[in-house]
Amino acid sequence: MLQIGSIIHRERQHRQITQETLAAHCQVSKASVSKWEKGQSYPDITLLPKIAAYFDLTVDELLGYEQTLSKQQIRTLYMDYSKRFAHEPFDDVYPDVLDDVRHGYRDAGLLLQMSVLMLNHCVLAPEPPSVLAAAGRWLERIRTLSDDVWVLRQVNSLQATIASMQGDPETTLRLLDGVIRPSIGDEALLSTAYEQLGRTDDAKRTIQVAMYQNLLQLVGAAPHYLRLAADDRGASAETLRRTDGIIDLYELEQLHPNVCLLYYIGTAQAAAAQENRAQLYAYLSKYVRVSTKYLFPVDLHGDRYFDRLDGWMEELDLGTSALRSDRLVKQSVFDVLDAPYFTPYQGDQEMKDLKAELRFGLEGIQ
Numbered sequence: 001m002l003q004i005g006s007i008i009h010r011e012r013q014h015r016q017i018t019q020e021t022l023a024a025h026c027q028v029s030k031a032s033v034s035k036w037e038k039g040q041s042y043p044d045i046t047l048l049p050k051i052a053a054y055f056d057l058t059v060d061e062l063l064g065y066e067q068t069l070s071k072q073q074i075r076t077l078y079m080d081y082s083k084r085f086a087h088e089p090f091d092d093v094y095p096d097v098l099d100d101v102r103h104g105y106r107d108a109g110l111l112l113q114m115s116v117l118m119l120n121h122c123v124l125a126p127e128p129p130s131v132l133a134a135a136g137r138w139l140e141r142i143r144t145l146s147d148d149v150w151v152l153r154q155v156n157s158l159q160a161t162i163a164s165m166q167g168d169p170e171t172t173l174r175l176l177d178g179v180i181r182p183s184i185g186d187e188a189l190l191s192t193a194y195e196q197l198g199r200t201d202d203a204k205r206t207i208q209v210a211m212y213q214n215l216l217q218l219v220g221a222a223p224h225y226l227r228l229a230a231d232d233r234g235a236s237a238e239t240l241r242r243t244d245g246i247i248d249l250y251e252l253e254q255l256h257p258n259v260c261l262l263y264y265i266g267t268a269q270a271a272a273a274q275e276n277r278a279q280l281y282a283y284l285s286k287y288v289r290v291s292t293k294y295l296f297p298v299d300l301h302g303d304r305y306f307d308r309l310d311g312w313m314e315e316l317d318l319g320t321s322a323l324r325s326d327r328l329v330k331q332s333v334f335d336v337l338d339a340p341y342f343t344p345y346q347g348d349q350e351m352k353d354l355k356a357e358l359r360f361g362l363e364g365i366q
Helices: 004-014 019-026 030-038 045-054 059-063 071-087 090-103 108-124 128-145 149-165 169-176 186-196 200-228 233-249 257-273 277-293 310-315 326-336 340-345 349-362
Strands: none
Touching (some): 004 019, 004 030, 004 059, 045 059, 071 108, 090 128, 108 128, 108 149, 128 149, 186 200, 200 310, 233 257, 257 277, 340 349
């Protein structure tokens, strides 16, 4: 059903334009505008571009046309593009992404996940800054389309990520101002409410999800703290002891190998900067072992303790699948050992052996 009448009324009121003014612009009578707004008639098709331009809208927006894809359709589209980026030149795939975005420019869910797609694959682009800028525009567009608090929180976080990647810390700080505040503990309240209603399974799942996410955040933050505390050996050693203990206690290498890999490589980077070869190769060895034993296939899953996560994970926008294809993930795993901060160690036999072990362990993964 066309919504053109209500949209004309809304835009006219918003801009404080009278029916007479709009009628004069369109060279019709005030009565005609009144009938449009009441849904008693529609503007002539030749007037649509003129009215749309007057209100700074597209014709589709003026008509109230919305092409909204389901979560599963968006998920499939994302995965298809991820696979294409792994096998085709970026410039062959990117125009198709832009075309889908143009057709779904009123679909906040589509714009959100296409922005995520670009952040995860922009390194493949000949000019990554232009791709990041496009994703930034899509995210800004979502702010005009959605009032969903969770969606807008994701938009804010992604915009802050783009600003960080663009070397713009001021914008990152502005977007994230006030994020660090005491936790209200809503998960415990939600779980208690479920428990009071006799919905024990929902109560357990709520607490498990909260525990799981807090664990990942704790381990994920450790490399950053190690970098900041590089000049404090006591703090660094205690951070390693406690984080290693959490990983072992909760069997995180199997539960979430990616967060462990980020921790191991971050720790190895800190060791490289301090020329601590013993720590460097201890954590690079862990990196290689987890990469070859637990990382593939890349997906999200629970375990025998976190046995209520799978349903929650399936409800995520992109499900349990990886945000990049296994082929691209495999390449990035290899590339890490060639990162600039490991350059002084490329001649070490230990580094050569680890590279050979990694290559042998992953060569069968497609």
